[in-house]
Structures are given as C-alpha cells and as structure tokens.
Amino acid sequence: MDKKEYGELVKQATPKTKEGKTLLLAFAIGGIICMAGQGVSDALTALIPSFDEKTISALTGVVMIFIGSLLTGLGVYDKLGYYAGAGSVLPITGFANSIVSPAIEYNKEGIVFGLMAKMFSIAGPVIVSGVSASVAIGIVYYIIGLFA
Amino acid sequence: MEIFLTYLKVFLVGGAVCATGQLLINKTRMTSARVLVTFLLAGALLEAVGLFGYIEEFGKAGITIPITGFGKSLAAGAIEGAKKGLYDACIGGLASVAAGLTAAIAFGFVIALISKSKPKST
Numbered sequence: 001m002d003k004k005e006y007g008e009l010v011k012q013a014t015p016k017t018k019e020g021k022t023l024l025l026a027f028a029i030g031g032i033i034c035m036a037g038q039g040v041s042d043a044l045t046a047l048i049p050s051f052d053e054k055t056i057s058a059l060t061g062v063v064m065i066f067i068g069s070l071l072t073g074l075g076v077y078d079k080l081g082y083y084a085g086a087g088s089v090l091p092i093t094g095f096a097n098s099i100v101s102p103a104i105e106y107n108k109e110g111i112v113f114g115l116m117a118k119m120f121s122i123a124g125p126v127i128v129s130g131v132s133a134s135v136a137i138g139i140v141y142y143i144i145g146l147f148a
Numbered sequence: 149m150e151i152f153l154t155y156l157k158v159f160l161v162g163g164a165v166c167a168t169g170q171l172l173i174n175k176t177r178m179t180s181a182r183v184l185v186t187f188l189l190a191g192a193l194l195e196a197v198g199l200f201g202y203i204e205e206f207g208k209a210g211i212t213i214p215i216t217g218f219g220k221s222l223a224a225g226a227i228e229g230a231k232k233g234l235y236d237a238c239i240g241g242l243a244s245v246a247a248g249l250t251a252a253i254a255f256g257f258v259i260a261l262i263s264k265s266k267p268k269s270t
Contacts, residue, residue, distance in 0.1 A: 019174050022173075022174060023167045023170050023171060023174070024167075026163075026166045026167050026169065026170035027163035027166060027170075028163060029166070030162050030166025030167070030214070031159035031160065031162045031163030031166070031210070032159070033162065034158050034159065034161070034163070034165075034209045034210045034213045034214065035155050035158050035159050035162070035209070037158075037209040037212070037213035038155060038158045038208055038209035038213075039155075041208075054244075057217075058221075058244075058245075058247040058248060059247070060209075060213075061217075061247065061248040061251070062247055062248060062251040064213060065248060065251045065252050065255060066251060069252070069256055070255075070259060072263075073260070073262070073263040074263075075263075084166075085169075085170045085173060086166050086168075086170035086172075086173055086180075086183060087163075089169065089180045089184065090165060090169045090184070090187055090214040090215055090216075091162070091166070091213050091214050091215075092215065092218065092248070094180075094184075094215075095184065095215055095218065095252065096255070096256065098181070099253070100256045100259055100260050100263075103256055103260030104259075104263045104264075104265050105265055107261070107265060115257070115260050115261070116257070119253070119256055121181075122180065122181040122184065123252070125181050125184075125185050126181070126184050126185055126215070126218075127249070129185045129188060129189060130188050130192065130218065130219060130222045130241075130245075131241060133188075133189055133192045133193075133219070133222065133241075134192065134222035134225065134226040134240070134241020134242065135226065135237075135238050135241065137192065137196045137223050137226045138226030138227065138229055138230050138236075138240055138241060139230075139234070139237055140196075141196075141226065141230035142230040142233070142234050142237040145230055
C-alpha cells in the first residue's frame with residue numbers, strides 16, 4: 001500500500017468513526033437529559049398531585065429551562081454541548097441555552113442592543129416559525145370544524 | 149421494575165430523537181437554529197395529524213423534553229382553541245407555551261445579567 005492509497009483509506013475511515021461517535025454521544029446525552037425531564041415530571045406529580053397533566057408538563061418545561069439557563073450561566077452547558085452536539089441542543093434545556101449563551105456573550109455591547117436583542121438570535125427563528133405554524137394549524141382546524 | 153422500563157423507553161426515544169438531529173447536522177451541515185426549527189415544526193406537524201400522542205404514550209419525556217414537545221404544545225393549544233372559535237384558534241398555540249416562554253425569557257435575562265462572559269474554550 002503506497003502513501004496515496006493509505007491517504008484514501010484514512011479519508012474514508014476518519015469521518016465515519018467520528019460521525020459514529022457524535023451520534024452515540026448525542027444519543028446518550030440526549031437520552032439522559034430526557035430521563036432527567038421525566039424525573040422532574042414524576043417528582044412534580046408526586047409533590048403537587050392536585051395539578052393536572054397539562055400544568056405538570058408546562059411546569060416540567062419551566063424547571064428544565066431553569067436548569068438549562070443556570071448551567072449555561074455557570075459555563076457548564078456550552079462545554080457539554082461540545083461533546084453532546086444535538087444531544088444538548090434539542091432538549092428544552094438547549095433552547096434555554098440558545099437564549100442565555102448569546103445574551104451573556106453580547107452583554108458587553110449594552111443591555112438593550114446587546115443582551116436583550118441578541119437573546120433571540122437562535123430562539124427568534126424558533127418562536128417565529130412555531131407561533132406561525134400554530135396559527136396556521138389553528139385556522140385549518142377551525143375551518144375543518146365549520147364543516148364537520 | 150415498571151418504572152425502570154419507563155425510564156428506559158424515555159432514554160431510548162429521547163436518544164433516538166437527538167441522534168436523528170445529530171445525523172442531520174453531520175449530513176447537511178445544518179446550524180443548530182435550523183435543527184431546532186426543523187424538530188419544532190416536526191413536533192407541531194405530528195400533533196396536527198394526530199400522531200404525536202402515540203409516540204408520547206410510549207416515550208413520554210423522550211419526545212416532550214426535546215423541542216418537538218414545544219411544537220406539540222403549540223399545535224395542541226391551537227387545536228384546542230379552534231373548538232372555541234377563530235380568536236382562540238389563533239392565540240391558543242402561544243397561550244399554551246406561555247409558561248415555558250416566560251421562563252426562558254425571564255430566567256435568561258436575569259442569568260445573563262449576572263453571568264460573566266467566558267472566553268470560548270473547548
């Protein structure tokens with residue numbers, strides 16, 4: 001095997017192994033964060049049995065968002081993100097991270113145009129697309145309801 | 149034993165969702181904002197066509213803790229509102245995620261104010 005062949009082999013093999021590792025890490029850390037969410041949900045249900053399922057689910061989101069924001073503030077979450085990739089981005093804690101991380105970074109540019117404006121550099125698209133989609137879905141269901 | 153099985157399912161479903169996201173990032177060089185939007189819309193769409201409930205029944209927090217759950221809440225609120233009228237159909241989605249959004253904005257603001265910016269190191 002000459003140098004060129006070897007180079008080809010390395011090229012073929014390297015991204016694959018790396019890719020497999022990122023997938024595995026995303027799976028493991030994402031799964032663990034979801035289990036933590038289930039734990040919070042179960043704990044809240046046990047603590048406040050009078051709350052209905054919807055409120056528990058909303059409160060679980062609030063608690064997870066708090067944890068995500070706090071860990072971002074402490075500088076832990078972004079380090080985790082380096083390994084976890086989508087495993088830390090996709091859970092709701094990652095949504096909190098996407099708000100707090102740029103807010104901290106741009107704080108030095110002023111509170112209004114730095115912190116407050118840059119908070120939404122990633123969350124903005126998420127909120128705009130999500131709310132728009134929900135309005136569209138609501139209108140479609142309303143129209144279907146008129147004929148049903 | 150049953151609780152162990154529940155958490156195993158949560159782990160597997162949550163892990164599968166995140167690994168799918170990672171696969172998208174690897175294959176298409178998507179930014180995290182795009183991945184978040186994609187999964188949010190996927191969650192909303194699954195709820196709109198009535199499939200989200202089946203996945204949720206099996207995977208619980210595995211599908212509701214990822215951003216897909218945020219999309220589901222938006223769609224579910226809109227669908228619920230549509231039963232009352234056009235006004236509620238339009239505001240129902242945002243109303244149902246009011247708690248989460250308020251938390252994200254308020255906690256985010258306060259924590260960003262008191263946190264010091266750290267140099268990006270890996």
